[in-house]
Amino acid sequence: MNQLPGYISQIKEYLIGQGFPEQVESVVILGSGLGDFSTLIEQPLMVPYHEIPHFSETSVQGHSGELFCGTVANRTIIAFSGRFHHYEGYEYSRTALPAYTAKAFNANKLIISNAAGAINTRFNVGDLMVIDDVIRLFHKVSSGPAVLPFPYFHTETAEKVRKIAAIIGLDIQRGTYLYAKGPNYESKAEIRAFRILGADVVGMSTVPELIEASRLQIPAAAISMVTNMAADISKSKLDHSEVKETAESRKEDFARLVTEIIRKL
Numbered sequence: 714m715n716q717l718p719g720y721i722s723q724i725k726e727y728l729i730g731q732g733f734p735e736q737v738e739s740v741v742i743l744g745s746g747l748g749d750f751s752t753l754i755e756q757p758l759m760v761p762y763h764e765i766p767h768f769s770e771t772s773v774q775g776h777s778g779e780l781f782c783g784t785v786a787n788r789t790i791i792a793f794s795g796r797f798h799h800y801e802g803y804e805y806s807r808t809a810l811p812a813y814t815a816k817a818f819n820a821n822k823l824i825i826s827n828a829a830g831a832i833n834t835r836f837n838v839g840d841l842m843v844i845d846d847v848i849r850l851f852h853k854v855s856s857g858p859a860v861l862p863f864p865y866f867h868t869e870t871a872e873k874v875r876k877i878a879a880i881i882g883l884d885i886q887r888g889t890y891l892y893a894k895g896p897n898y899e900s901k902a903e904i905r906a907f908r909i910l911g912a913d914v915v916g917m918s919t920v921p922e923l924i925e926a927s928r929l930q931i932p933a934a935a936i937s938m939v940t941n942m943a944a945d946i947s948k949s950k951l952d953h954s955e956v957k958e959t960a961e962s963r964k965e966d967f968a969r970l971v972t973e974i975i976r977k978l
């Protein structure tokens with residue numbers, strides 16, 4: 714485990730003491746308002762983040778801060794309900810904790826979900842989008858060699874997710890996720906600029922986990938749920954309750970998609 718921060722082995726040891734298995738097939742990150750997926754986990758075991766060494770409670774509304782293990786589609790999984798955002802003050806390495814957990818538990822895939830604002834004017838609220846590339850406007854790494862190669866994006870993973878969605882009759886978009894710093898939503902001028910840069914959606918998470926999964930060679934699939942149109946096209950002032958309401962209204966389709974990805978990817 715020498716590619717991982719030292720504290721990961723203590724986390725793993727603690728979780729095994731709580732009944733987690735030594736190995737799981739998938740690690741899943743449930744984004745804003747998508748935490749209900751955890752109710753579909755069979756034989757669930759739940760540990761609140763605040764009881765786990767080196768975790769701490771997440772502070773964002775809609776993020777419960779609970780770690781689950783159990784089975785979905787007869788596959789063993791660990792699910793993070795609630796994540797660590799850079800804007801809450803967490804270091805880069807902490808925001809990527811789910812990717813390190815996936816490696817520590819020998820998972821063969823990481824499935825990431827998030828809520829995002831649509832920049833692409835052809836998208837609609839409620840759309841699901843598989844991420845096939847990212848734009849980082851800032852990138853903070855606490856330590857590491859001076860220069861790192863940019864991770865290889867598995868375009869075939871995005872294509873497989875599209876096929877899995879088609880099999881269950883779900884239309885999904887495919888596109889570029891722009892990682893914004895937050896915690897404020899973006900200004901209208903920023904969104905116009907991001908559109909020119911080529912972004913389809915904007916959000917405040919996911920990229921650290923994707924980069925670390927790539928470095929650790931764990932196949933990762935990331936799905937955005939469009940919970941609102943971004944600032945320059947949204948008619949109302951953005952707030953987190955709109956994000957949660959939309960996520961709530963699409964939670965069944967989201968759950969079907971994640972279940973099939975766990976089964977088939």
Ligand code: HPA
Nearest residue numbers: 828829830915916917943
């Ligand atoms: N911007 C940034 N993050 C988000 C948004 C948004 O419009 N919606 C959900 N997360």
